[in-house]
Amino acid sequence: MCPSPLTIQTADADDAAAVRALAEQATAEAGSPVLNEQSLIALAGATDTAPIVLIARAGEAPVAAAVIEVADAASTLELVLPxxxxxxxxxxxxxxxDDRVPADRPVLxxxxxxxSRTAPLAEGRGYEAIRSLYVLRRPGSLAVEDAPLPPGVELSTFRPxxxxxxxLAVNAAAFATHAEQGRWSAADLQARIDEDWFxxxxxxxxxxxxxxxxxxxxxxxxERAEPGGPITVGEVYVIGIAPAAAGLRLGSALLAVGLRHLQDVGAPVVDLYVDGDNTGARALYANRGFAEHNLDVCYRIR
Ligand SMILES: CC(C)(COP(=O)(O)OP(=O)(O)OC[C@H]1O[C@@H](n2cnc3c(N)ncnc32)[C@H](O)[C@@H]1OP(=O)(O)O)[C@@H](O)C(=O)NCCC(=O)NCCS
Structure with missing residues (x-):
């Protein structure tokens, strides 16, 4: 039997469940999420920016998808390839x-x-790898070293x-040179506050x-495998120090506070994402029990 011909169309609201199912299948096969958190939240319609989603069908059956976020500096793209x-x-x-993807700006x-199935495809087409994002992991039970807060600094927890x-102001200042994290809007923050895990x-x-x-x-x-179930992974989700307070060992102190909290709530492992070229953050995590666990690579395709 001949394989059905492949057609590619823009996904509409009716295709959302099919795209999520393809992403779940591809994630299970690849062993790590094929879409980042921002895309998943945007696909669920919880932010003020909607991605462009292309869906590939073999005959009637959805078989793969592309999620594209168009931004001022560059467009970013993730493929869902079960x-x-x-x-x-x-x-x-x-x-x-696609003429909705600006031709005069990079596509990443x-x-x-x-x-990932995307990496061999990108390598095969000779695309240049321009960024590495490491996932580091540390056992949750590891003793957390003492790291006192600098004098004149008080600890509190976030009040939504x-x-x-x-x-938002300190996040934008600390991550001024960071493509995604530095431009979080009030809606991006609110979307996380509204998540079950918050x-x-x-x-x-x-x-x-x-x-x-x-x-x-x-x-x-x-993270939990199911609501109310045991924690499967703890994460250093975002850590940032206002530039005026950098180098005072506040990062070390806040890292220790968060690690101790994750230990108290029973996280079996602690993960974090760090850019390969983020010297400051890599120095902060060095010698604190984190080892390389996985790697995301970004290719420039235009
Ligand atoms: C990374 C960051 C949190 C560090 O905070 P900090 O309060 O300046 O760090 P500390 O003073 O506690 O220093 C911790 C260690 O990192 C080292 N370090 C901090 N900034 C550094 C830099 N720019 N270059 C090299 N080493 C650096 C310190 O020397 C220290 O090393 P040591 O433990 O071996 O003595 C802060 O620079 C920041 O907010 N950066 C931007 C946001 C960011 O990248 N967050 C992490 C995302 S994964």
Whole structure:
């Protein structure tokens, strides 16, 4: 029997469940998520920016998808390529030909995890790898070293609706050179606060005890296989220090506070994502029990 011809179309609201099912299948096969958290939240319609989604069908059956986020500096692309159809090359060609993807700006393709189907496709087409994002992992039971807060600094936890603006300002300043994290909007923050996993008790703020100024934060996250089930992974979700407070060992202190919290709630392992070229953060995590666990690679395809 001849294989059904492949067609590629823009996915509409009716295709959302099919795209999520393809992503779940590809994730299970690859051993790590094929879409990042931002895409999953955007696909669920919880942010103010909607991605472009292309869906590939063999005959009637959805077989693969591409999720494209168009932004000022560059467009980013993730492919959902479950076993079966060889739809990757056709999806890449469709993205590059799509006139909603600005032709005068870079298009960046993410390959998530070492089991990614996207990486061999990108390598095969000779695309240049321009960024490495490491997943580091540490056993949750490892003793957390003492790291006192600098003098004149007070610890508190995040108050939704009260601390939002302060947090957005320090996040933007700390991550000014970071493509995604630095441009989080109020809606991006709110979308996370509204997630089931959100727990203000694991979202730590460090403020000046005199002025109350926010100097830094460590937001931890926990994942569970099913709601109410045991924690499967703890995460150093976002840690950032206001540039004016950098180098005071506040990062070390906040890291320890968050690791201790994740230990207290029973996280068996602690993961974090760090850019290969983020010297400061890599120095912070070095010698604190984190080992390389996985790798995401970003390719420039235009
Ligand atoms: C990474 C960051 C949290 C570190 O906070 P900090 O308060 O400046 O760090 P500390 O003063 O506690 O220093 C911790 C260690 O990192 C080292 N370090 C900090 N910044 C550094 C830099 N820019 N270059 C090299 N080493 C650096 C310190 O020397 C120290 O090393 P040691 O433990 O061997 O003595 C802070 O620089 C930051 O907010 N960066 C931008 C946001 C970011 O990248 N977050 C992490 C995302 S994964």
């Amino acid at each position: 076993d079966g159809a060889d739809a990757g090359p056709a999806l890449l060609d469709a993205v590059l030909a 393709l993410w390959a998530h995890g070492r089991g 609706g009260v601390d939002n603006a302060d947090w 727990d203000a008790a694991g979202f730590f703020l460090a403020r000046s005890s005199g002025s109350g100024e926010l100097l830094g934060f460590h937001w931890t996250k926990t």
